[in-house]
Amino acid sequence: MKRFMVLTLVAGLFLLGCDKEKNALRDGNESFGKKEFSKAEDFYRQSLANDSLYSKAQFNLANASYKQNNQDKLQTALKYYEQYLTNTPAKDTLHYADALYNMGNTYFQIAHLDSNINTPNYTSNLKKALENYKQTLRLNPQDTNAKYNLSLTRKLLKENENQNQNQQNQQQNQQNQDRRNQNQERKNQNQERENQNKEREQDKNDTPQPQRQNKDEKEMKRMLEALKNNEKATLEKLKRKEDKQAQKKYIEKDW
Numbered sequence: 001m002k003r004f005m006v007l008t009l010v011a012g013l014f015l016l017g018c019d020k021e022k023n024a025l026r027d028g029n030e031s032f033g034k035k036e037f038s039k040a041e042d043f044y045r046q047s048l049a050n051d052s053l054y055s056k057a058q059f060n061l062a063n064a065s066y067k068q069n070n071q072d073k074l075q076t077a078l079k080y081y082e083q084y085l086t087n088t089p090a091k092d093t094l095h096y097a098d099a100l101y102n103m104g105n106t107y108f109q110i111a112h113l114d115s116n117i118n119t120p121n122y123t124s125n126l127k128k129a130l131e132n133y134k135q136t137l138r139l140n141p142q143d144t145n146a147k148y149n150l151s152l153t154r155k156l157l158k159e160n161e162n163q164n165q166n167q168q169n170q171q172q173n174q175q176n177q178d179r180r181n182q183n184q185e186r187k188n189q190n191q192e193r194e195n196q197n198k199e200r201e202q203d204k205n206d207t208p209q210p211q212r213q214n215k216d217e218k219e220m221k222r223m224l225e226a227l228k229n230n231e232k233a234t235l236e237k238l239k240r241k242e243d244k245q246a247q248k249k250y251i252e253k254d255w
Helices: 022-033 037-050 055-067 071-087 093-115 120-139 143-204 208-254
Strands: none
Touching: 022 037, 022 143, 037 055, 055 071, 055 120, 071 093, 093 120, 093 143, 120 143
């Protein structure tokens, strides 16, 4: 992505080789140059153990941590870049811009170590990288590497935004389809219940009716039979009465 240079001792300071923090810094730089980044990190930590505010050791320790390229070391790199920026006056634009740029690279690398590019952390770290590249260019507008990385980060953020939007649209479409299916299923269930109710109602109207008719017919026959019997009894009674009266008349006439 860009240069990662270590800050070295100036010639005058080299004469003060007896200073432990400076000796450790020099040993760290030698290991860094051999790409022995873990060993370099140890030397830089020794340097800071002797002078916790030693900005050169902070910057170089951040670089050595970044080069080891894993999540823990990248977080360590961010920590020491921030410490370096705190101890470095903003008017020192060259070194300040380099630290900002390296922080941008660190956030960029953290984002791409994420196993899923659509996670919130991915987007968040890319946005932080973007902001660091912008700050770098405010201090050093001619930094072509920062311009390139800024453009690349914007492109990745836009692609991720489009992909997320497409996924959201697909999810929304699926949810809408699910709701339509559920509504249709409810309609089908309601229609089925309605049909069942109609069938039950039809059964109530149809099935008992012949029984009722049979019952009514039997009742009607019984009533007719009763009327016939009553009528027959009445006629017999009248006949007996008439016969008795006739007999009485005959008797009276004989007398």
